[in-house]
Amino acid sequence: MICRHWRGWTRREDAGRYQTLLTGTILPEILARGIDGLISSEAMARDTIAEDGTLETEHVTQIRFASIEAVKTFMGENYGLAHIPDEAKAVLKRWDATATHYEVLAMQDRGART
Numbered sequence: 001m002i003c004r005h006w007r008g009w010t011r012r013e014d015a016g017r018y019q020t021l022l023t024g025t026i027l028p029e030i031l032a033r034g035i036d037g038l039i040s041s042e043a044m045a046r047d048t049i050a051e052d053g054t055l056e057t058e059h060v061t062q063i064r065f066a067s068i069e070a071v072k073t074f075m076g077e078n079y080g081l082a083h084i085p086d087e088a089k090a091v092l093k094r095w096d097a098t099a100t101h102y103e104v105l106a107m108q109d110r111g112a113r114t
Contacts, residue, residue, distance in 0.1 A: 001039065001064055001065070001066060001067075001103070001104040001107070002064070002065045002066075002067060002068055002070070002071055002101050002102065002103060002104065003062050003063070003064050003065075003101070003102045003103075003104050004063045004071060004099050004100075004101055005060065005061075005062050005064065005099060005100045005101070005102060006056075006060070006061045006062075006082055006083075006095075006096055006097065007058060007060050007095070007096050007097040008058075008059050008061075008084070008095035009048075009050070009056045009058050009059065009092065009093050009094050009095065010016070010056060010057050010059065010092055010093050011055070011056055011057075011093050012047060012055040012056055012057050014034060014057075014091050014093070015057035015059075016043060016109075017049075017091050018029075018041070018057075018059060018088065018091045018092065019045060019059070020058070020086070021087060021088060021091060022043050022059065022061070023043055025087075026085060026088060027041045027043065027061075028057075030063070030083075032043070032074065033074075034039070035065075035070060035073050035074050036070065037065050037066035037067055037069065037070025037073065038063065038065055038066075038070060038071065038074065039064040039065060040063070040064045040065075041061065041062065041063045041064070042061070042062045042063075043059065043060070043061050044059070044060040045057050045058065045059045045060070046058050056093060058068065059071045063112070064104065068101065071101065073107060079099075079101075080094055080098045080099060080101070081097070081099070082097055082098055082099050083099070083100060084092055086098065
């Protein structure tokens with residue numbers, strides 16, 4: 001299993017707007033594509049202080065795939081590039097240009113928690 005990990009940052013006052021866009025539009029659209037091998041997605045956030053001292057929110061998205069081939073189905077041969085729709089770029093302050101892919105060595109679950 002492959003975990004695709006990506007980060008982006010908003011000004012703290014834009015965090016709710018981005019979270020609504022991510023969880024209400026972007027992730028559902030990805031899941032609706034019916035990509036064979038796409039297992040799940042997670043969105044996480046935390047408040048931080050930027051290097052310039054301003055308040056910001058770091059957003060982390062993780063999408064789990066059955067294989068790197070499934071990731072390529074999602075993103076194409078340049079699968080390391082970040083997937084950032086234009087409407088997200090309008091809200092984000094900055095973002096990682098690439099996603100990081102990890103091989104999942106172990107995963108334990110005692111039930112879904114939200």
